[in-house]
Amino acid sequence: MKIFNSYTNALETFVPHRAGIVTMYVCGPTVYNYIHIGNARPVVFFDTARRYFEYLGYSVKYASNFTDVDDQIIEKAREINENELQVAEFYINAFLNDVTSLGSKTDYIQPRVTQYMSQIIDYIAELIRLDYAYVVQGDVYFRVNKIAEYGQLSNRRIDDLISGSRVEINPLKESPLDFTLWKKTSGGISWESPFSTGRPGWHTECVAMIDDIFGEEIDIHGGGTDLMFPHHENEIAQSIASHAHPVARYWMHNGRLNLDGEKMSKSLGNFIMVKDLNKDLRGFRMFLLSTHYRSPINYSEEALDVYIKEWNRIEKTVQTLFHKLDLSDSFQLDVLVEDTALLRIVADFEEAMNQDFNTPNALTAMNQLLKVTNNYLRSSQDAYLLNQNLVIFVRLLSVLGLSIDLQKLSDEDKALFRNWEDARKNKDFAQADIYRQELVKKELL
Numbered sequence: 490m491k492i493f494n495s496y497t498n499a500l501e502t503f504v505p506h507r508a509g510i511v512t513m514y515v516c517g518p519t520v521y522n523y524i525h526i527g528n529a530r531p532v533v534f535f536d537t538a539r540r541y542f543e544y545l546g547y548s549v550k551y552a553s554n555f556t557d558v559d560d561q562i563i564e565k566a567r568e569i570n571e572n573e574l575q576v577a578e579f580y581i582n583a584f585l586n587d588v589t590s591l592g593s594k595t596d597y598i599q600p601r602v603t604q605y606m607s608q609i610i611d612y613i614a615e616l617i618r619l620d621y622a623y624v625v626q627g628d629v630y631f632r633v634n635k636i637a638e639y640g641q642l643s644n645r646r647i648d649d650l651i652s653g654s655r656v657e658i659n660p661l662k663e664s665p666l667d668f669t670l671w672k673k674t675s676g677g678i679s680w681e682s683p684f685s686t687g688r689p690g691w692h693t694e695c696v697a698m699i700d701d702i703f704g705e706e707i708d709i710h711g712g713g714t715d716l717m718f719p720h721h722e723n724e725i726a727q728s729i730a731s732h733a734h735p736v737a738r739y740w741m742h743n744g745r746l747n748l749d750g751e752k753m754s755k756s757l758g759n760f761i762m763v764k765d766l767n768k769d770l771r772g773f774r775m776f777l778l779s780t781h782y783r784s785p786i787n788y789s790e791e792a793l794d795v796y797i798k799e800w801n802r803i804e805k806t807v808q809t810l811f812h813k814l815d816l817s818d819s820f821q822l823d824v825l826v827e828d829t830a831l832l833r834i835v836a837d838f839e840e841a842m843n844q845d846f847n848t849p850n851a852l853t854a855m856n857q858l859l860k861v862t863n864n865y866l867r868s869s870q871d872a873y874l875l876n877q878n879l880v881i882f883v884r885l886l887s888v889l890g891l892s893i894d895l896q897k898l899s900d901e902d903k904a905l906f907r908n909w910e911d912a913r914k915n916k917d918f919a920q921a922d923i924y925r926q927e928l929v930k931k932e933l934l
């Protein structure tokens with residue numbers, strides 16, 4: 490399969506470092522607030538990528554962190570008169586609730602900065618020992634000038650960055666581009682270190698946690714485009730200094746989500762929290778996947794409604810298919826799929842996903858599957874074919890993180906279905922309509 494690697498700026502064939510295993514890290518949230526719908530994009534996309542690797546048979550080791558030390562968390566804690574760890578704990582739980590309602594898996598490695606402090610301090614000490622970092626009055630800075638590759642990910646040149654940087658107000662740094670690995674602090678939560686009492690810098694946290702969890706260059710590092718510079722560039726610089734590799738072999742970045750054509754901004758007040766979306770979140774997931782992950786996506790209520798309707802059609806069709814099989818007690822999940830029309834759709838779906846996770850094209854294949862299914866539902870009584878159809882539908886939906894709760898029919902509901910069918914067979918349309926309305930009322934049709 491092909492993946493667009495932001496580091497080399499090219500579409501590359503994906504070959505994992507170790508056969509059969511994919512290692513992935515995605516920068517997670519700073520937990521001082523609920524997440525907005527723009528933050529949902531990496532949560533949905535990278536989960537879909539993970540699911541697709543699993544579908545292909547890879548074992549995926551996936552980690553995404555919680556930044557639970559940050560000035561904003563300290564500020565929030567002061568505001569509401571709690572300690573920083575309580576604030577972080579609250580928003581970590583809120584985040585995981587949102588992740589679940591977005592249909593993404595939560596069974597991944599979730600390192601928290603506060604639980605990795607000794608590894609982070611050791612990592613910084615090592616960079617100092619290697620002469621890539623220096624201590625000034627208790628602060629530790631990274632020597633960007635020593636990294637020839639600096640700027641490669643975000644396509645920036647060191648000279649341009651220096652001439653373009655704002656007047657440096659920190660005279661302690663050797664160069665304006667040098668970034669903070671450790672900051673001496675006097676207020677808020679802090680840790681003892683050989684450098685000073687203070688807190689680590691964000692860029693070091695991710696790279697030190699990756700180092701500890703994976704212990705080697707990982708396959709994929711993901712995050713939003715907005716993290717490319719300086720966060721990811723700085724992760725790469727530190728990793729080149731400590732391990733002579735740029736953290737990951739493939740860097741993947743998702744594009745931004747705009748709200749009604751404008752950048753979402755908390756300060757401007759134009760943003761929507763995931764928890765406040767108040768819509769079918771599977772429809773929202775489909776909406777997010779309807780645009781290729783690297784392109785920007787524009788959210789509007791109208792655009793979302795299109796996909797909510799689309800999702801409802803899919804859900805209804807799959808339920809109908811399942812009920813048809815359940816009614817004849819012929820439902821079977823371990824069935825060999827050999828129907829050519831279905832296999833053709835699977836091939837189209839895989840071809841789309843193999844092209845740098847082209848989810849819009851994968852959704853086109855799902856639309857085709859919907860048509861085929863409705864056709865089979867109308868024309869076929871063949872339980873084997875309908876089972877193949879159901880298996881494929883559920884399997885491909887699950888790659889996209891769109892799950893349907895297949896509800897078995899109660900005896901009473903089965904009887905209702907049979908009565909409806911009998912009435913239609915006997916051309917008793919008035920009675921048939923009464924049964925039909927009952928089924929609709931029970932949301933079975």
Ligand SMILES: [Zn+2]
Pocket residue numbers: 515516517695720
């Ligand atoms: Zn990060």
